[in-house]
Structures are given as C-alpha cells and as structure tokens.
Amino acid sequence: MLAHQRQELLLARATADGAVRVVDVAAELDVSEMTVRRDIAALAEAGLLRRVHGGAVPARPTALEPTFTAKTELAREAKTAIARAAADLIGPGASVALSAGTTTHLCALELAARGRSDLTVVTNSAPVAEAFGSAPGDRPEVVLTGGSLTPSRALVGPLAVAALATLRVDVLLLGVHGLDADAGLTTPNLLEAETNRALVRSAGRVVVVTDSSSWGTVGLGRFGSLDDIDVLVTDDALPDTARAAVHDAGVHLTLVPTTKEAR
The missing domain is CATH 3.40.50.1360 (Rossmann fold)
Incomplete structure (x- = not known):
C-alpha cells in the first residue's frame, strides 16, 4: 500500500471512530509502527489529524463522538x-x-x-x-x-x-x-x-x-x-x-x- 493510501485509511478510520491507534493500524497493514507515525505526522502537518499518545484524533472541531472502545487505549x-x-x-x-x-x-x-x-x-x-x-x-x-x-x-x-x-x-x-x-x-x-x-x-x-x-x-x-x-x-x-x-x-x-x- 502506498503512503497516500495508508494516510487515506488513517483519516477515514479516525473520522469514523473518533480516534485511531498506531499499534492497530500497523498490525492491520503489516507495516512498522514508525511508518504509521510518519503517516500521522504528515496528516497532522496538513491539519487533518492531531497526534496524541499512541495515535491520533481528528484535528478540527467536531460533532463526532468517539466510541468508548476507540478511546480506551489512547494515552x-x-x-x-x-x-x-x-x-x-x-x-x-x-x-x-x-x-x-x-x-x-x-x-x-x-x-x-x-x-x-x-x-x-x-x-x-x-x-x-x-x-x-x-x-x-x-x-x-x-x-x-x-x-x-x-x-x-x-x-x-x-x-x-x-x-x-x-x-x-x-x-x-x-x-x-x-x-x-x-x-x-x-x-x-x-x-x-x-x-x-x-x-x-x-x-x-x-x-x-x-x-x-x-x-x-x-x-x-x-x-x-x-x-x-x-x-x-x-x-x-x-x-x-x-x-x-x-x-x-x-x-x-x-x-x-x-x-x-x-x-
């Protein structure tokens, strides 16, 4: 999977669930956690995600409510x-x-x-x-x-x-x-x-x-x-x-x- 495809998946997952975990995406895509962190960093620089301990959340004010499960392991x-x-x-x-x-x-x-x-x-x-x-x-x-x-x-x-x-x-x-x-x-x-x-x-x-x-x-x-x-x-x-x-x-x-x- 190319970088832009991984980043699209990251953004879609964060938007759908309210949060995304580095370890989950790395396991799902069979890539290193460092690769996922670089993708998150690129999306954060673009103002689309905001990095948090262990993952990322949508960067902008939102009416989306993250699920309890999605937030449990973050930080x-x-x-x-x-x-x-x-x-x-x-x-x-x-x-x-x-x-x-x-x-x-x-x-x-x-x-x-x-x-x-x-x-x-x-x-x-x-x-x-x-x-x-x-x-x-x-x-x-x-x-x-x-x-x-x-x-x-x-x-x-x-x-x-x-x-x-x-x-x-x-x-x-x-x-x-x-x-x-x-x-x-x-x-x-x-x-x-x-x-x-x-x-x-x-x-x-x-x-x-x-x-x-x-x-x-x-x-x-x-x-x-x-x-x-x-x-x-x-x-x-x-x-x-x-x-x-x-x-x-x-x-x-x-x-x-x-x-x-x-x-």
Whole structure:
C-alpha cells in the first residue's frame, strides 16, 4: 500500500471512530509502527489529524463522538497515572460523582481496587457503575442515573438531568473530550453536554481528569469554562501556554509524570 493510501485509511478510520491507534493500524497493514507515525505526522502537518499518545484524533472541531472502545487505549499510561492521583483526592465517607469517559472509568477501577466501600457514588456511566459492581468485598452505594445510552456508554438526556437535579455531591470527577482556554469544556454530544452541566451543578468541588491531548480540542457542545474547575489533574505533557491559562483561571493544577511515548 502506498503512503497516500495508508494516510487515506488513517483519516477515514479516525473520522469514523473518533480516534485511531498506531499499534492497530500497523498490525492491520503489516507495516512498522514508525511508518504509521510518519503517516500521522504528515496528516497532522496538513491539519487533518492531531497526534496524541499512541495515535491520533481528528484535528478540527467536531460533532463526532468517539466510541468508548476507540478511546480506551489512547494515552492509557497517562490516564492510569491521572486516575491514581485523582483517587488520592477523595476523602473518607465522601459522596462522589463520576461522569462518563475512559479516564473516569479508570478512576472508578482505582477506587474500587482500594476498597473504598465508604463512598457514595453517583454516575451516568455504565462502565463506571460496573467497575464498582464487580469490586471484591464490600462495595460502595452506587446511584446510576437513567437516560439514553451514547456511543461512549454515557446515560444522557432529560432523565439523567432530572435525576442529577435532586442530588448534591461533595466532589465530581469529570472527564472531558475537549479543554480549551476560550471554548472551555466541550463534548461532541449535545445531550452529554447538557448532562455534564447538571453534574457540574450538583458538585461542591469539580475535579477534571483528562490527559493532555484534550487541550486544544473543541467539541460541538460546550458545558463549562475553566472557571468552573477547582482542580485539573492531567499529565506533565501539558503545554506551558495551557498551564498559564489554567493558572490564570484560578484552577489548582496537579501534573502527573508519565513516560512519553514516541510520536
């Protein structure tokens, strides 16, 4: 397969799934991972893709919502470190809400592995609820909102919003698709944006958990600004300009060290 054919496939896959992994494409096309990275670099230089740890995502603002599976392995190392740091922030006996997303799912797995049966958990994420439900030993009380299921396995819409309107939690662990100084917190799914707004309103403290590749990404639905965040937990690949914007917004920044993958 010629380079332009590989690049067309990469772009089509990223557009269809919302993300593409280097290792998957290399195995599918029987080429080296370095070859795939060079193709991604060419598409990034053309402004068609944006490189992230382990792969790439569409470069432009989009209404496309990546599937849960497509996002699970992207920046896995960074997300795992972020989840550990976020779990450290949850005090004894807290009520904690977790939004949908692959990073919040890892937060749930971390809290479950620590045996945090003292918590009361509120979530609109089926995988998050399953993470606590499958934990060994005593389990926390888990409140799962109703709603319609999205490709990211989030429960969204009027039922979810109505349920959240009756609740007040100590802390929210919030995953985001996009984080930007001007656009704020965004997601491709408009119903998920509405539900995320309800989650933010329900929380005494908002902790955003996301890897640094989310910075500069803008989805169609906006559900908050940097001013709505109390703590941002991300990895140390966050650009200096982003760190300055977060600081100017009065957000406490927690950076976790990661081993940067070759890009």
